Amino acid sequence: MLPITKKAPKSLLVIDIGLIEIQTHLIERNDDVYRWAGVGRASTTLSMTGSVTWKCLVNAMQQLELTTDHKLLGSESEVISPENGQGLGVDRICLTWSLPVSIKAILFGLTSGFSISNAQCLLEGMPVEVVNLMSATDGRSDKEKMDILLSQRPDLIVLTGGVDGGGIQVLKDVIDLLVHSFTPLPQELRPEILFTGNTSVSEYLIARVKPIMKLYVAPNIQPSTDVLDLQPARETLADICNRIWMKQHKLQTGSHPLKYDHVRPVTLAMEDFITIQGLCKKTNGGLAMVMNGLFTSISASLDGHSTSHQYLNTCVGLDAEQLIEKFPLEDVANWMPCDITRDDLTEYLVSEFLYPGRLPVTGATDALYGGVARLTGKRTWRGICGKQDFPDQLVARSGGAQVDSILVSGPRMYQYQNYNTVLLEMLDVLQPVGIFEVYIDREGLAAGLGTAAQVDPRIPVHCILGHAVPKLATVIAPAYKGREDIRILTVTVISQDGHEITCEINSGKLISIPLGTDEQVEIRIRAEHGARLFESGHTLKITIPTSGSVMGIVVDTRGRPMKVQKGLRKQQAWIKRSIIEAQEMAR
Amino acid sequence: MTARSVIINPACRINRIRKLPTAGRVLVNNGQSVTTNDVIAEIQIPEKHQELDVANALGLSVQNAVRKIHIKPGDLVHTGDVIAHKGGLITKSVTSPVDGRVVDISSARVLIEYGSQSINVKAGFSGLVKEVIPGYGAIVSTAGALLQGVWGNGRVAEGLMICLARDRVDELSPEWMDMSLRGSIVFGGPCLRMDTLRRAAEISLRGLIVSGIEPDLLTQAGNMPFPIISLVGLGRATYDEHTFKIISSMEKCVACVNACTWNHCSGSRPEVIIPTLDKTHNTELMEDVEYQVGQLVRILQSPYLWETARIKKLIRDARLYPGGIVAQSAICVLENGEEIVQPLVNLEVIL
Numbered sequence: 001m002l003p004i005t006k007k008a009p010k011s012l013l014v015i016d017i018g019l020i021e022i023q024t025h026l027i028e029r030n031d032d033v034y035r036w037a038g039v040g041r042a043s044t045t046l047s048m049t050g051s052v053t054w055k056c057l058v059n060a061m062q063q064l065e066l067t068t069d070h071k072l073l074g075s076e077s078e079v080i081s082p083e084n085g086q087g088l089g090v091d092r093i094c095l096t097w098s099l100p101v102s103i104k105a106i107l108f109g110l111t112s113g114f115s116i117s118n119a120q121c122l123l124e125g126m127p128v129e130v131v132n133l134m135s136a137t138d139g140r141s142d143k144e145k146m147d148i149l150l151s152q153r154p155d156l157i158v159l160t161g162g163v164d165g166g167g168i169q170v171l172k173d174v175i176d177l178l179v180h181s182f183t184p185l186p187q188e189l190r191p192e193i194l195f196t197g198n199t200s201v202s203e204y205l206i207a208r209v210k211p212i213m214k215l216y217v218a219p220n221i222q223p224s225t226d227v228l229d230l231q232p233a234r235e236t237l238a239d240i241c242n243r244i245w246m247k248q249h250k251l252q253t254g255s256h257p258l259k260y261d262h263v264r265p266v267t268l269a270m271e272d273f274i275t276i277q278g279l280c281k282k283t284n285g286g287l288a289m290v291m292n293g294l295f296t297s298i299s300a301s302l303d304g305h306s307t308s309h310q311y312l313n314t315c316v317g318l319d320a321e322q323l324i325e326k327f328p329l330e331d332v333a334n335w336m337p338c339d340i341t342r343d344d345l346t347e348y349l350v351s352e353f354l355y356p357g358r359l360p361v362t363g364a365t366d367a368l369y370g371g372v373a374r375l376t377g378k379r380t381w382r383g384i385c386g387k388q389d390f391p392d393q394l395v396a397r398s399g400g401a402q403v404d405s406i407l408v409s410g411p412r413m414y415q416y417q418n419y420n421t422v423l424l425e426m427l428d429v430l431q432p433v434g435i436f437e438v439y440i441d442r443e444g445l446a447a448g449l450g451t452a453a454q455v456d457p458r459i460p461v462h463c464i465l466g467h468a469v470p471k472l473a474t475v476i477a478p479a480y481k482g483r484e485d486i487r488i489l490t491v492t493v494i495s496q497d498g499h500e501i502t503c504e505i506n507s508g509k510l511i512s513i514p515l516g517t518d519e520q521v522e523i524r525i526r527a528e529h530g531a532r533l534f535e536s537g538h539t540l541k542i543t544i545p546t547s548g549s550v551m552g553i554v555v556d557t558r559g560r561p562m563k564v565q566k567g568l569r570k571q572q573a574w575i576k577r578s579i580i581e582a583q584e585m586a587r
Numbered sequence: 588m589t590a591r592s593v594i595i596n597p598a599c600r601i602n603r604i605r606k607l608p609t610a611g612r613v614l615v616n617n618g619q620s621v622t623t624n625d626v627i628a629e630i631q632i633p634e635k636h637q638e639l640d641v642a643n644a645l646g647l648s649v650q651n652a653v654r655k656i657h658i659k660p661g662d663l664v665h666t667g668d669v670i671a672h673k674g675g676l677i678t679k680s681v682t683s684p685v686d687g688r689v690v691d692i693s694s695a696r697v698l699i700e701y702g703s704q705s706i707n708v709k710a711g712f713s714g715l716v717k718e719v720i721p722g723y724g725a726i727v728s729t730a731g732a733l734l735q736g737v738w739g740n741g742r743v744a745e746g747l748m749i750c751l752a753r754d755r756v757d758e759l760s761p762e763w764m765d766m767s768l769r770g771s772i773v774f775g776g777p778c779l780r781m782d783t784l785r786r787a788a789e790i791s792l793r794g795l796i797v798s799g800i801e802p803d804l805l806t807q808a809g810n811m812p813f814p815i816i817s818l819v820g821l822g823r824a825t826y827d828e829h830t831f832k833i834i835s836s837m838e839k840c841v842a843c844v845n846a847c848t849w850n851h852c853s854g855s856r857p858e859v860i861i862p863t864l865d866k867t868h869n870t871e872l873m874e875d876v877e878y879q880v881g882q883l884v885r886i887l888q889s890p891y892l893w894e895t896a897r898i899k900k901l902i903r904d905a906r907l908y909p910g911g912i913v914a915q916s917a918i919c920v921l922e923n924g925e926e927i928v929q930p931l932v933n934l935e936v937i938l
Binding site: 019042050051055056099100101142143147150151176180185186187188189319324344346347348350354355356357358359360361362363364366369415417418420421 | 588589590591608609610611630632633634635636637638688690691693698700704737738802803805806820821822849850851852854855887888889890892907908909910911912913914929930932933935
């Protein structure tokens with residue numbers, strides 16, 4: 001349960017520190033309702049010692065002052081807190097971060113199978129680089145393991161294994177091994193230990209480890225053979241990451257240290273947001289896709305459990321050659337509307353590696369950006385589908401997403417003039433099936449609201465209900481595997497005054513039916529010729545209410561899974577047609 | 588808007604903090620002069636472990652073997668020191684094969700840690716120790732030219748600088764490299780062939796600075812025994828006039844090459860420092876800079892990738908580009924006089 005503070009803050013400053021950009025959001029309470037007041041942005045800059053410079057923080061806040069007419073900074077650039085009058089200072093400050101720090105972790109499990117894979121699930125989407133996997137049964141001698149532990153100098157050891165009440169001797173041996181390995185090191189070089197295994201060994205662990213290393217004990221992630229519960233341990237892990245992050249980036253404004261009330265890694269904050277959004281919208285789980293080119297990430301939430309995945313983990317030091325290997329020309333070319341050469345792709349990847357966050361300014365670079373972003377997105381989605389048990393329920397048999405709501409977020413939301421490209425990219429990547437709502441985080445607020453929930457869960461709720469994260473479209477995407485250009489859907493939109501518009505839609509199309517922002521309508525949908533409205537079952541007819549949104553009703557009859565056309569030319573023509581259709585939708 | 592920036596400056600004052608991650612031994616004093624490879628501070632930590640199975644070696648049960656062990660955890664042992672001894676008709680001993688420290692004894696197995704690995708920080712350039720940070724390191728200072736790059740192979744060196752770049756764009760060719768370059772720091776154009784790296788290793792260059800390097804060569808370049816820095820970009824990146832002019836004017840000076848990797852998260856960047864005798868330079872620009880009219884900028888996006896230009900005008904309203912992007916932009920004038928419009932985030936200010 002999220003905590004509710006006794007005294008609700010009147011104003012809240014949310015700071016989101018990313019690799020490229022710092023965003024500051026102001027949330028104000030008026031008549032007991034929280035509302036989002038505005039955003040300020042500035043490029044992230046780092047000092048030679050690796051900490052975020054105070055000036056870029058101040059720049060972002062000054063911009064926020066301009067957009068909201070709310071004074072935040074004092075004469076020495078310190079944040080005025082608490083709020084001491086109308087429009088002066090803020091009561092609370094929350095921080096969320098995706099600017100990575102180097103947190104090297106070694107996973108140590110009881111067995112090479114379950115324990116290690118559970119630990120990998122635990123670290124999924126967390127800002128941590130796994131540098132080695134070890135287990136009591138991996139065949140390496142204690143001497144070899146100790147040599148590795150010493151030579152790799154991890155920042156964190158995640159120790160898992162055993163069900164509660166199970167045998168403890170092997171775990172005790174592992175604990176002894178860790179103690180022996182790190183005792184000779186100076187205190188600052190000893191890693192922190194996160195234990196999430198058999199609780200029966202906790203007493204021994206605390207007695208042996210606590211005197212020499214920082215120890216965190218979280219509930220067992222697998223308390224019994226049929227239960228895997230990662231959430232409590234993820235929270236502890238997030239705390240550890242927060243602490244290491246704050247140590248690296250000693251945040252200041254002017255000569256004053258920045259004092260904050262809550263801090264959260266952006267992936268977890270995003271998961272919190274979609275969980276709360278799901279509760280507000282009464283949906284059965286949701287997805288958030290943070291569209292950021294090579295660094296696209298996806299978060300999923302279902303029944304209070306959540307996870308995230310990023311294909312290119314920003315914490316892992318990739319090199320340019322690896323990047324080129326991961327994106328072969330044939331794979332990228334399949335998602336582009338035009339020809340590219342290997343040299344074009346290589347140039348794009350290496351310059352993106354050196355200077356992330358650049359913007360494509362020509363049609364060709366934009367197409368390349370889109371191709372690489374789709375491939376990254378698809379791999380991220382595949383990664384999230386393969387890692388955990390629970391998102392299976394969010395995955396349709398065709399491999400696409402099967403959810404009631406999808407949030408699209410990331411810098412593309414405020415970098416593009418309209419959202420057609422964004423919607424198309426999401427549809428291509430997730431290939432969602434059924435009838436679902438798409439929300440757009442156009443100001444990059446979602447992660448901040450997820451963190452703000454730590455202060456008061458009403459803050460995100462009020463902002464969601466106040467349309468701070470508006471609906472982009474109601475999307476209808478039937479399951480269909482047949483030929484193109486056959487009538488498969490009849491959609492009738494019935495307005496409140498009884499006026500009806502009927503559209504017959506052929507397969508292979510992407511069209512929109514605009515609605516007024518506040519319009520309330522009913523949609524009557526009939527599927528035929530092999531199309532089904534949902535992945536499971538044989539629903540052919542349905543009538544549902546919906547409301548207006550930025551793009552209205554969007555119908556995607558391009559099939560699920562989308563067919564990769566035979567031959568590159570045909571595939572390019574198909575991609576090009578989708579892009580044109582998406583552009584038409586915007587008009 | 589805060590600008591991306593890179594320092595390519597012919598005359599500035601340079602201060603760098605060289606610090607250990609944990610307290611260790613500082614090897615320099617205030618005011619001391621240091622050279623590129625001088626160690627500022629170091630700490631030794633153990634490296635390896637040796638396990639001795641006493642029961643097996645003595646041919647005894649575990650219980651009996653434990654009683655024959657003469658040492659305890661924490662003891663220092665030297666090679667040949669007796670760890671366990673069995674008397675009687677046939678005597679047997681177990682001796683330490685290494686110099687080290689006993690870490691643990693359990694089930695008649697003795698674990699000894701030995702060897703040491705050094706964690707140290709080097710000066711990275713020739714200069715003076717401005718301030719010692721007790722236990723951790725020092726601030727090293729010098730004045731001279733500073734050229735920051737985009738890629739480095741993690742090595743440091745210092746040597747006489749020889750410019751092999753005949754003009755701004757010529758590829759660095761192995762045919763230009765003869766034995767007279769041995770021990771020098773060579774500046775060249777883009778390195779696009781493996782032969783070039785091989786030749787550089789054959790003649791034992793002290794360091795290699797190129798304008799660009801083919802991405803396929805990065806692994807081999809990473810394994811070279813001397814520092815390599817790519818100053819402008821990756822691939823066929825060429826020098827701009829500003830950088831080329833600085834390099835050309837510094838021929839036969841001593842260059843200090845710190846080819847650390849460019850880490851966006853820690854702020855470290857590969858750099859070449861060419862110290863000069865004139866110590867009156869201003870401090871390098873370390874604070875955030877804003878985009879301004881007249882600034883020299885490097886363009887970071889195709890079709891003008893790695894070219895330089897001057898900002899002519901900052902456009903007040905966000906501009907719409909063909910792909911649908913809307914961004915704060917500037918009108919820039921390329922070296923050939925052509926005017927282009929670019930989003931500010933695609934520009935890196937050269938300081």
